[in-house]
């Protein structure tokens with residue numbers, strides 16, 4: 126029996142699913158007594174440090190937690206569950222942590238995308254039972270803006286490199302805590318979790334050539350989901366956002382099945398977009414929730430859900446906030462939510478006043494679940510102009526002249542699946558959303574979507590240069606070479622594709638084989 130410390134601030138569903146998939150039962154902590162009587166305690170911290178400590182105090186969990194940890198009983202802290210063990214955090218100055226390990230939690234200070242999102246390796250510093258059966262070259266899923274800095278070197282179990290070397294796991298006796306998410310790290314993560322649960326295992330030290338690690342470029346499979354004319358939820362795919370073929374919605378398969386297939390084929394992440402979210406009442410959109418619930422039971426990589434994340438009032442006059450909608454999806458197993466149309470409204474309002482309202486979907490969800498949980502999906506369309514002065518938007522000179530020979534273009538944001546253009550460009554939009562608290566940009570391109578012509582490198586480079594958060598390149602992948610191109614000619618952090626994966630034209634394995642040795646990826650041997 127595993128006891129799970131869920132203080133109610135985020136997605137703990139995936140940890141429960143991962144442990145249950147290993148044949149164990151999980152019970153949540155509902156009182157301080159549950160902590161003291163736990164056989165093995167797992168603490169998957171989610172959200173922000175200050176909020177977490179406040180809730181732990183409110184629920185009177187601090188004293189029993191300290192007592193449990195002082196007694197050297199089996200404990201696994203994950204992410205914020207690691208950071209909680211330290212004295213202080215730069216995320217919440219003045220708020221004391223549990224103080225189990227002397228040291229502090231610091232914000233990354235690097236000239237790289239923050240949050241540090243994705244699959245990175247471990248430089249292993251001492252033997253542990255959690256490494257049984259692992260080669261030491263596996264990558265694990267990280268998503269954080271802060272990292273721990275222990276005062277005592279003896280606590281360090283593993284380090285990871287991101288701009289500099291930071292501590293990514295600690296161990297003292299039966300107390301183990303990781304910055305990465307084993308529950309989101311595919312088969313390597315499940316193995317590590319299983320090793321934690323099996324307290325009888327001997328400590329092992331994998332043989333490693335060096336401590337150096339590299340963050341992998343992510344390959345993301347995207348499933349655009351909507352109801353077809355028969356009323357079934359299907360994965361569909363458009364050509365430049367038109368998903369109808371001879372009048373009918375294209376049906377490329379069942380969402381849960383396809384997600385499972387991509388997980389097995391090595392996708393680093395899976396994104397579901399409810400492409401008609403602007404029409405429906407999302408809270409009543411149970412099928413999407415069910416898709417997430419079912420998928421997260423078998424798929425142990427990060428899941429993003431987009432479509433319909435916004436404030437709305439339903440037919441009965443009941444109003445919901447975007448935060449409530451997002452909470453519903455996080456509870457169902459989503460790790461991140463993606464905001465499309467609503468983000469355009471929010472950015473426009475922000476640009477008009479120069480201030481956030483504090484109540485927008487981006488701000489509220491980011492505050493509660495952390496910036497890393499908020500993706501902004503941008504649906505831009507290229508607009509050609511004859512000169513940079515022709516419009517009041519950032520304009521770039523393009524290698525691909527327009528129909529009348531125009532050498533300049535800007536990227537107009539659209540809403541409602543490209544149905545409506547707005548007077549805001551993709552670069553300004555991305556920057557505004559970052560300022561408001563978004564943690565990642567999913568950068569689509571209507572002109573390239575479904576064309577197999579390759580990613581729009583000019584768009585991706587322009588947006589990437591404008592923001593400090595990770596950018597996912599999307600739309601247009603037609604062959605494995607396009608992924609190499611986007612990773613070598615732009616600084617994109619991840620690349621997403623749909624059509625070529627759905628139609629089995631280019632399997633994920635082929636993409637990774639093509640990238641192997643040229644770009645750091647997950648799944649190759651060696652640390653990449």
Ligand code: 1PR
Pocket residue numbers: 347348349362363365366367368398399400401402403431432433434463464465466467502503504540541542543569570573574575576577599600601602621622623624625
């Ligand atoms: O506006 O918050 O409700 O979110 C709706 C979401 O649905 C947005 O993220 C928007 O991008 C998406 N969406 C809306 N309509 C469509 C459509 O296709 N008619 N799909 C749509 C967007 C684009 C990508 C696609 C890539 C890769 N799909 O997700 O998967 O372009 O495709 P490819 O590799 O086949 O080229 P809201």
